[in-house]
Amino acid sequence: MVALESNKLFRELSPAExxxxxxxxxxxxxxxxxPIFRQGDPGDGIYIxxxxxxxxxxxxxxGDSIVLTKVAAGDLFGEMAVxxxxxxxxxxxADEATTVYLIQRxxxxxxxxxxxxxxxxxxxxxxxxxxxxxxxxxxxxxEAQRLQLVGRFANSIVHDLKNPLNIIGISAxxxxxxxxTAESRQVAQARIRKxxxxxxxxxxxxxxxAQGAHDDFVPAQISYKAFVEPLIEEIQQEAGLKAVQVEYxxxxxxxxxxxxxxxxxxxxxxxxxxxxxAMPGGGAVKLRFSQSDHEVVTELEDSGTGIxxxxxxxxxxxxxxxxxxxxxxxxLSICKKIVEDHHGQIYARNVPNGGAVFGFTLPxxxxxxxxx
Numbered sequence: 001m002v003a004l005e006s007n008k009l010f011r012e013l014s015p016a017e018x019x020x021x022x023x024x025x026x027x028x029x030x031x032x033x034x035p036i037f038r039q040g041d042p043g044d045g046i047y048i049x050x051x052x053x054x055x056x057x058x059x060x061x062x063g064d065s066i067v068l069t070k071v072a073a074g075d076l077f078g079e080m081a082v083x084x085x086x087x088x089x090x091x092x093x094a095d096e097a098t099t100v101y102l103i104q105r106x107x108x109x110x111x112x113x114x115x116x117x118x119x120x121x122x123x124x125x126x127x128x129x130x131x132x133x134x135x136x137x138x139x140x141x142x143e144a145q146r147l148q149l150v151g152r153f154a155n156s157i158v159h160d161l162k163n164p165l166n167i168i169g170i171s172a173x174x175x176x177x178x179x180x181t182a183e184s185r186q187v188a189q190a191r192i193r194k195x196x197x198x199x200x201x202x203x204x205x206x207x208x209x210a211q212g213a214h215d216d217f218v219p220a221q222i223s224y225k226a227f228v229e230p231l232i233e234e235i236q237q238e239a240g241l242k243a244v245q246v247e248y249x250x251x252x253x254x255x256x257x258x259x260x261x262x263x264x265x266x267x268x269x270x271x272x273x274x275x276x277x278a279m280p281g282g283g284a285v286k287l288r289f290s291q292s293d294h295e296v297v298t299e300l301e302d303s304g305t306g307i308x309x310x311x312x313x314x315x316x317x318x319x320x321x322x323x324x325x326x327x328x329x330x331x332l333s334i335c336k337k338i339v340e341d342h343h344g345q346i347y348a349r350n351v352p353n354g355g356a357v358f359g360f361t362l363p364x365x366x367x368x369x370x371x372x
Contacts (some may be wrong), residue, residue, distance in 0.1 A: 043081025052098025243282030276302030299359035
């Protein structure tokens with residue numbers, strides 16, 4: 001049981017002010033489970049718990065209720081609706097037999113006018129409680145967003161792993177067929193090894209993205225043609241499973257470039273896989289290349305429906321997605337990072353007759369910045 005005068009709001013009041021306060025206050029008893037006020041009620045006054053316990057809750061959505069906080073003997077509640085003269089934003093219910101001190105709004109406003117120290121104490125307490133609530137709210141929102149991010153990140157991993165796992169499964173089935181020849185088993189073994197390497201590379205990229213790491217980039221000089229052609233041959237087999245044809249408009253140039261082949265291959269895999277997702281009934285992806293003294297340009301044009309305007313401005317942002325049930329946009333974000341690590345640029349646009357073009361540039365060897 002807590003005496004009214006012991007509440008911190010009233011500790012600086014004079015004996016005469018305390019007497020006036022007691023005259024303006026009345027005690028009210030509530031049984032267990034009895035509402036003290038409901039969300040939407042007018043702000044009739046402020047409450048201080050003499051003894052007992054009270055739950056403060058809100059109703060949202062389709063009638064769902066959530067308890068915001070619980071207050072006990074000596075605690076104040078119900079002050080916000082009184083001060084701003086708006087309806088109650090929450091409900092208060094007695095958790096057990098409870099007695100409260102009630103100062104109704106007209107009497108409270110009169111006390112505040114006559115007692116500046118009480119007004120200051122109430123303002124300080126309201127500010128403190130609001131800060132505490134804000135901190136808790138921000139913490140809960142951050143935790144909810146973190147869990148949502150983990151879920152979307154896991155979804156992206158599953159989405160990216162499906163293609164190589166499908167190839168591994170098909171290759172394993174082929175190798176285990178009774179009529180399989182030694183040559184077909186060797187082909188299956190090579191495909192499985194290649195996809196295992198791809199999964200390992202994907203895992204490294206995902207970890208790099210999650211950790212925000214910037215590993216030292218160690219490129220190797222290689223003919224772009226020698227890099228692209230075997231990679232596209234491998235991707236053509238994978239894309240064919242989805243009735244997607246990967247075709248050359250012109251041959252890749254045999255110009256020397258400085259790249260990390262394992263990482264750059266992920267860009268081709270991601271862009272062609274995304275193109276296949278945009279063409280669920282099958283279609284074509286056309287590859288074309290151009291070069292200048294300064295850079296090599298690679299473009300991939302699909303025959304899908306194009307990029308939705310709603311997503312165009314944030315296409316390469318992490319987790320940006322539109323109209324895909326199994327994608328998060330993480331793949332394009334990783335593509336952007338890989339291309340930029342190669343000192344290139346990535347871009348996208350729609351084409352007038354439908355479909356989309358994704359392209360990226362790589363600097364020519366002669367224009368590579370020298371190490372300091």
